[in-house]
Amino acid sequence: MTGNLRLDFSPLSVRVFQRHLTVFARTWKTCVALNFVEPLLYLAALGIGLGVYVRPMEGLPYLNYLAPGLVAASAMFATTYECTYGTFVRFKYQKTFQAMVATPLSMDDVVLGELLWGTFKSVLYGSIILFVIFALGLVPSAWALLIPLAMILGGFQFALLSLLWTGLVPNIDSFHYFFSLIITPLFLFSGVFFPLSDLHPVI
Numbered sequence: 001m002t003g004n005l006r007l008d009f010s011p012l013s014v015r016v017f018q019r020h021l022t023v024f025a026r027t028w029k030t031c032v033a034l035n036f037v038e039p040l041l042y043l044a045a046l047g048i049g050l051g052v053y054v055r056p057m058e059g060l061p062y063l064n065y066l067a068p069g070l071v072a073a074s075a076m077f078a079t080t081y082e083c084t085y086g087t088f089v090r091f092k093y094q095k096t097f098q099a100m101v102a103t104p105l106s107m108d109d110v111v112l113g114e115l116l117w118g119t120f121k122s123v124l125y126g127s128i129i130l131f132v133i134f135a136l137g138l139v140p141s142a143w144a145l146l147i148p149l150a151m152i153l154g155g156f157q158f159a160l161l162s163l164l165w166t167g168l169v170p171n172i173d174s175f176h177y178f179f180s181l182i183i184t185p186l187f188l189f190s191g192v193f194f195p196l197s198d199l200h201p202v203i
Contacts, residue, residue, distance in 0.1 A: 012105050016113020017120070019100075032128065039070045039129045046193070058195055067133040069192030071147065072154065075126030079155045080183055083118040083162035084175050092172070115159045122155025123148050 024031065043066065051062035058065060090096040100110050127148050133139055165178045189196070189203060196203075 010106065010109055013109040013112040013116065015105065016100065016110055017116045020113070020117040021120075032125075036125075036128055036132075039074045040132065042070055043067065043133070064138055066193065067136075067138045068147075069190075071126050071129045071133065072151075072190075073187055073192050074129045075122040075151045075155055076158050076183070076187070078125035079118040079122035079158045080162050080179075082121045083114060083159045084166050084178060085172065087114055087118075087163060087166050088169075088172055088175070091166075111163065114163060115156060118159030118162065119152060119155040122158065123151045126151045126155075 043063070047063035047066045051066070054062040056062065056065075097107070097110050101107055130139070130144065130147055134144070161182075162178075165175070169175065169178075189199070
């Protein structure tokens, strides 16, 4: 053993992405609808409902403050669910990975394809919510068009984090720990619902 880590990536990893896109094309209406409704409920219940009783945040009405945070949260949850439960099901139950590596694809190609797919889902669902808040008149600047570029970086990071966890867990029930101890605290304490400036620096 040389001690050097050698990754066997090739352009074939795009084929993994294409395979997922083909499957998604058959179920996209259901998938998009489910990921579309939840952020809208947050926007309505917290931004419109609770927002009536909440003081302006950082000089903005609460609905305007909340909206961009929900774009980021939607992007995060989309890639996280895809690269945990989705990846685990493809690997453990559907045996999709095993079928792929029986072709010229390497396992590294499969993992990179999963990362690309998770990143795509992040950009897709984040952009859907961005379009919704634009339609509601909550996007005051054309600079918002650059937000999907930031989603690429964030989506890739969360896809990588999720795949690392997925590669370590023994069963699908272990994802409860990941979401309860990591993802949900990030969601609640990342500035989506209130500014972090008033919290203790440790938090």
